[in-house]
Amino acid sequence: MVIEANQTYYQALNEAIRACPDTEVIVDRVLGQRYLGCGSSGRRFTLRGTPGNGLGQYLNGSTIEVYGNCQEAVGDTMNDGDIIVHGNCGDACGYGMRGGSIFIEGNVGYRAGIHMKSYLDKSPLLVVGGVAGSFLGEYQAGGTIVVLGLDGTSEPLAGNFCGMGMYGGKIFLRGDRIPVLPRRLILQEASPEDREELRPILERFCRCFHRDLAEVSNAPFHVITPDSANPYKQLYAPY
Amino acid sequence: MLKEGQVRIPSGCAISGIFSRKGSAISGERIIRSIAVMHDRSNGLGGGFAGYGIYPDYPDFYALHVFYDSQTAKQECERYLERYFDIINLSKIPTRKSAAIVDEPLIWRYFVAPLPHRLSDSQLDEREFVARRVIRVNSSIEGAYIFSSGKNMGVFKAVGYPEDVGAFYRLEDYAGYCWTAHGRYPTNTPGWWGGAHPFALLDYSVVHNGEISSYDANRRAIEMHGYRCTLQTDTEVITYIIDYLVRRQGLTMEEAARVMAAPFWDTIARMPQQEREEATYLRNAFASFLITGPFSILVGFEGGLMALNDRLKLRSMVVGEKGDLVYVASEEAAIRVIEPELDSIRAPKGGEAVLITLDAQKGGAQ
Numbered sequence: 001m002v003i004e005a006n007q008t009y010y011q012a013l014n015e016a017i018r019a020c021p022d023t024e025v026i027v028d029r030v031l032g033q034r035y036l037g038c039g040s041s042g043r044r045f046t047l048r049g050t051p052g053n054g055l056g057q058y059l060n061g062s063t064i065e066v067y068g069n070c071q072e073a074v075g076d077t078m079n080d081g082d083i084i085v086h087g088n089c090g091d092a093c094g095y096g097m098r099g100g101s102i103f104i105e106g107n108v109g110y111r112a113g114i115h116m117k118s119y120l121d122k123s124p125l126l127v128v129g130g131v132a133g134s135f136l137g138e139y140q141a142g143g144t145i146v147v148l149g150l151d152g153t154s155e156p157l158a159g160n161f162c163g164m165g166m167y168g169g170k171i172f173l174r175g176d177r178i179p180v181l182p183r184r185l186i187l188q189e190a191s192p193e194d195r196e197e198l199r200p201i202l203e204r205f206c207r208c209f210h211r212d213l214a215e216v217s218n219a220p221f222h223v224i225t226p227d228s229a230n231p232y233k234q235l236y237a238p239y
Numbered sequence: 240m241l242k243e244g245q246v247r248i249p250s251g252c253a254i255s256g257i258f259s260r261k262g263s264a265i266s267g268e269r270i271i272r273s274i275a276v277m278h279d280r281s282n283g284l285g286g287g288f289a290g291y292g293i294y295p296d297y298p299d300f301y302a303l304h305v306f307y308d309s310q311t312a313k314q315e316c317e318r319y320l321e322r323y324f325d326i327i328n329l330s331k332i333p334t335r336k337s338a339a340i341v342d343e344p345l346i347w348r349y350f351v352a353p354l355p356h357r358l359s360d361s362q363l364d365e366r367e368f369v370a371r372r373v374i375r376v377n378s379s380i381e382g383a384y385i386f387s388s389g390k391n392m393g394v395f396k397a398v399g400y401p402e403d404v405g406a407f408y409r410l411e412d413y414a415g416y417c418w419t420a421h422g423r424y425p426t427n428t429p430g431w432w433g434g435a436h437p438f439a440l441l442d443y444s445v446v447h448n449g450e451i452s453s454y455d456a457n458r459r460a461i462e463m464h465g466y467r468c469t470l471q472t473d474t475e476v477i478t479y480i481i482d483y484l485v486r487r488q489g490l491t492m493e494e495a496a497r498v499m500a501a502p503f504w505d506t507i508a509r510m511p512q513q514e515r516e517e518a519t520y521l522r523n524a525f526a527s528f529l530i531t532g533p534f535s536i537l538v539g540f541e542g543g544l545m546a547l548n549d550r551l552k553l554r555s556m557v558v559g560e561k562g563d564l565v566y567v568a569s570e571e572a573a574i575r576v577i578e579p580e581l582d583s584i585r586a587p588k589g590g591e592a593v594l595i596t597l598d599a600q601k602g603g604a605q
Contacts, residue, residue, distance in 0.1 A: 007276070007576070010279070031276065031572050031575060031576055032276050032277070032570055032571075032572025032573065032575075032576075034279070049575070050570075050571045050572045050575050052570070052572060053570070069571055069584065071555065071570050071571060071572070072555050088584075088586070090555055090557075090571075090586065091552065091555055091586075107586075109552075109555075109586050110551075110552045110589065133552065133586075133588065133589075134551070134552065134588075134589065135551075159588065160503070160506065180509070
């Protein structure tokens with residue numbers, strides 16, 4: 001089913017989408033409507049335009065593919081499913097994410113993947129094709145963040161305070177545009193095991209956005225992990 | 240009921256701006272359509288607009304927009320204005336009655352020029368003379384509030400949703416090269432018209448999405464330089480800081496931005512030497528004007544527009560371009576609704592000033 005969104009109020013649009021009996025729904029001309037696909041399971045949404053804040057919050061297994069840029073709080077606290085963005089994402093993407101994946105072709109704003117966590121078989125994944133803003137993976141507790149730097153600039157892969165307060169999970173950085181990192185993080189070249197872990201992730205990214213796997217893979221990768229031997233104490237007021 | 244000024248009101252909000260680098264006239268109707276998309280970022284307790292280039296028939300006169308609570312306040316204010324200004328035109332600002340906008344004050348507009356002998360006696364430059372008169376009215380005439388005082392620009396604001404405020408003021412009847420807009424979401428307000436954005440002094444106007452944690456420190460500092468924060472809504476102080484830094488201290492808009500959203504010391508430490516020295520000077524010389532807490536602001540001024548986020552970027556803001564038109568908004572959807580196909584769109588970094596000026600006016604910040 002195809003729904004034309006235009007300036008339909010977000011409540012009415014979400015009701016129409018929920019009421020639609022089809023598993024697959026295409027929504028055209030999306031214009032800032034909030035909370036699309038929120039909390040849903042087992043469906044597939046294709047959105048064209050500019051979805052509003054809170055796209056796919058609490059997503060629980062559905063797939064959302066967006067042709068356009070996204071605004072703030074994409075995949076907030078999502079539990080399962082996939083969000084694929086053919087464009088850029090705003091701030092606080094993947095906040096408190098605890099499962100599923102977000103693939104972004106372009107850049108992501110500030111505070112991506114803060115408070116990501118993992119538990120038993122649940123491990124969230126956030127992949128950024130371009131670069132990330134400041135506070136990437138702040139307080140990250142689990143899961144995987146990958147920044148590929150395929151944006152054609154010489155900007156660092158992330159802004160200030162990357163991994164600040166991180167205490168679990170991993171951040172992979174492709175190429176040599178390593179940001180200035182806060183203390184108490186370990187930055188290492190990706191090991192063969194890390195590379196093995198990355199391979200299926202890069203394959204999925206390349207499938208989503210029709211990129212050449214060899215070109216994306218053929219670069220140095222670094223891994224950021226928390227320095228667990230040196231835990232935080234008075235992080236923001238050390239003196 | 241307590242007015243703002245007697246209680247403090249933090250607020251959320253939405254902002255939007257349009258600028259034509261070529262100076263083409265943009266109808267006020269476009270900015271209304273843009274801000275309306277972000278309806279849910281406001282709660283009906285404040286909306287407003289600033290338009291630049293909207294008074295081509297009176298480009299050399301200060302356009303004073305005034306709210307009056309009563310006829311007495313109006314008479315007193317007019318007596319005061321007549322002592323200092325030649326009033327060449329006065330009228331009610333045209334409005335359209337609507338159920339969405341109620342309890343309006345008396346809303347008047349005056350095109351004025353300082354009386355030459357008053358100006359020369361004062362030994363002040365013209366803009367300082369006008370600014371002092373405006374501050375005087377707002378701080379000492381009960382029930383009178385000059386909310387707009389620039390040349391060839393005007394602020395229109397009210398209690399209500401921004402799209403209703405725009406319709407109330409018939410903004411489709413105005414056209415200018417720059418518009419800014421604001422939808423307000425104060426969390427607790429008795430609401431009054433003066434507390435809506437934009438806040439303006441001379442040709443500087445500010446719309447703000449956020450809340451200033453450093454408000455009281457900034458207020459104490461700016462009041463030492465002759466300003467009076469009469470509203471206690473945080474945004475007011477940004478307007479005065481910009482007036483002080485740019486008009487009175489002669490800083491450029493970018494330098495003012497680096498005072499208000501100063502880089503962190505550890506960022507400064509990594510800068511090349513000259514940039515580091517400049518940044519250090521600005522942080523030290525104007526430390527009291529560092530604004531902390533979340534903000535995205537649009538600063539309108541004669542011939543230009545500046546967009547700025549706080550250095551931690553605690554509020555969303557994107558900048559889109561299409562030909563000579565530049566759009567800035569809290570949400571991309573507010574740009575796409577009036578310009579579906581853009582040449583480019585990007586999210587500036589925290590503390591990165593985006594300065595847009597008329598092609599004809601190189602620099603423009605002064």
